[in-house]
Amino acid sequence: MSTPAALRALLDGRWSDLRERTRRQLGVVELPPHGLDRERHREHVLRQLRVLASAGHPSTGFPVRFGGGGDLGGSVVSFEMLGFGDLSLMVKSGVQWGLFGGAVQALGTERHHERYLREIIELDLLGCFAMTESGHGSDVQHLRTTATYDAAAGEFVVHTPEPSARKDYIGNAARDGQVAVVFAQLVTDGGEHGVHALVVPIREPDGSPCAGVSIEDCGEKAGLNGVDNGRLSFDNVRVPREALLDRYGHVAEDGTYSSPVDGANKRFFTMLGTLVRGRISVAGGALSAAKKALTIAVRHGETRRQFTRPGGGEEVPILDYLVHQRRLLPALATTYALHFAQEELVSTLHEVLGGESDVDDRRQRELESRAAGLKAVATWHTTRTIQECREACGGAGYLAENQLPQLKADTDVFTTFEGDNTVLLQLVAKGLLTGYRDHVGDLDALGMARFVATQFVGVVIERTAARPLIERLVGAVSGDDLHDRGWQLKLFEDREEHVLDGLVRRLRAAGDGDAFEVFNDAQDHVLRAARVHVERIVLEAFVAAIDRCPDTEAAELLERVCDLHVLSAIEADAAWFLGHGRLTPARAKSVTGAVNRLCKLLRPHAATLVEAFAVPTEWITAPIAQR
Structure with a gap:
């Protein structure tokens, strides 16, 4: 083997076959022309995202029973390879299949997987990962958005209590996202239980915001303008009890809270650890x-x-x-x-x-x-x-x-x-x-x-x-x-x-x-x-x-x-x-x-x-x- 080939083989490493397959897949993806305005760049990136979905690119890390490859490490390698091309496409794919899809997979249970994963993989459901707030970025444990359980209605009420609790810089929010995994402080009659995640619709089928949901466009950025970053606020938005991604925290019909992980701190870090x-x-x-x-x-x-x-x-x-x-x-x-x-x-x-x-x-x-x-x-x-x-x-x-x-x-x-x-x-x-x-x-x-x-x-x-x-x-x-x-x-x-x-x-x-x-x-x-x-x-x-x-x-x-x-x-x-x-x-x-x-x-x-x-x-x- 020649030295260049030997170096390439060593660099490709454990996932060499996947890297080579991804290089072939990337051949059908078009780089954006120079000089696109923000809206046309976003349109281009969404089209190329659909090209990736059609080529089977996003399936690598998802469970086999939902059409995936069951290869968690491979999913990171596939994402990494997109960094050779349009980084807006890489980031938008990461939002859709890594953050949004990954949150549903890691924090949800079987019913969430059955309901959402195939649609997420095939790009029939575009979503957001709504964690960061205007007032709380790194300090996720103390974010201010609330999800309060109403036992009489069997629903959670998702609310933005103050401007600093607005979800900020959220990929897919400004233009294409239909739902969001929203991280909020979970509240029941039994008290506060820390940060949990819920699946919350943010747009109607015609593209307009859902009732109680406010959506803003973050506007022009220094780069990555093919990604539609936006801001989300919620005014007492109601979602069913089943919207809670409850692998680490479950709320019964009567509002009783239970968790397989003891201690609020340990539960929080366990939950975030799955998103590493x-x-x-x-x-x-x-x-x-x-x-x-x-x-x-x-x-x-x-x-x-x-x-x-x-x-x-x-x-x-x-x-x-x-x-x-x-x-x-x-x-x-x-x-x-x-x-x-x-x-x-x-x-x-x-x-x-x-x-x-x-x-x-x-x-x-x-x-x-x-x-x-x-x-x-x-x-x-x-x-x-x-x-x-x-x-x-x-x-x-x-x-x-x-x-x-x-x-x-x-x-x-x-x-x-x-x-x-x-x-x-x-x-x-x-x-x-x-x-x-x-x-x-x-x-x-x-x-x-x-x-x-x-x-x-x-x-x-x-x-x-x-x-x-x-x-x-x-x-x-x-x-x-x-x-x-x-x-x-x-x-x-x-x-x-x-x-x-x-x-x-x-x-x-x-x-x-x-x-x-x-x-x-x-x-x-x-x-x-x-x-x-x-x-x-x-x-x-x-x-x-x-x-x-x-x-x-x-x-x-x-x-x-x-x-x-x-x-x-x-x-x-x-x-x-x-x-x-x-x-x-x-x-x-x-x-x-x-x-x-x-x-x-x-x-x-x-x-x-x-x-x-x-x-x-x-x-x-x-x-x-x-x-």
């Missing part, structure tokens, strides 16, 4: 956009020439310049690293939530934490990478026809939807500090600090499937060579443990102060702890991928790509490594020199590395990227 697929999907879709941008920029760098060498001759391809290599190749290396981490994460999702058996709480918490951390790191990486690619292509990169401006506009919001990245990293840090306690959320900030100070003995660190390999490499560390994989792994582990230990000491030193101030004052440290934790996980995933690569030449190339990823990350965080005695000044200078040498070494392989992403040819229309 959306967060994982965003990370994968973002990485697809980064791969496309790198493909365009590297191809341009291979063909664009400027200035001659001393003595004349042909002008030099701009990718031959070290400064240009430094712009693109470390980003390319990190994209490979994040791809392999994403692949591990999707496999874990499939194993933890993809079966019929009960979910292990500890594994689910670890999955949620890793999903939060990787989504944050991957989407920030995509934002930086696309900007670097745009600049690396000069003025040509600013032309709409070369696709980079649209990629930049469409992915910018990825850092804040499906969870604001800064908040997500705090979630990761909290998981590390509390050791994924059985009842996440029972501790307030001060209580968590006290728990850490009194019970924290060692760092709770997730381990990859390749942990024996990692331990063997670390055990053989010499530290004499910057390319020594054991030294690199040990350096990342040591940094993570040191940062976490420092955070624990900082929280302990705060003592019994104000709960909010204790945690708020340490947030810089909290975010660093989460970030270095994720960086260690990503490196381990890359190492594991190289180990399972069967092609010797491809594996050797990936060894150098991994080195560039690691050493450029060390260079970027050199201040910490120097300040904490992990690098001497001379060693830090050596890191910079090693990054330069790796860039030159990998320059002849740049085209091979981006071609291995196998972005469908039909979806790279940029003139500067044509070979």
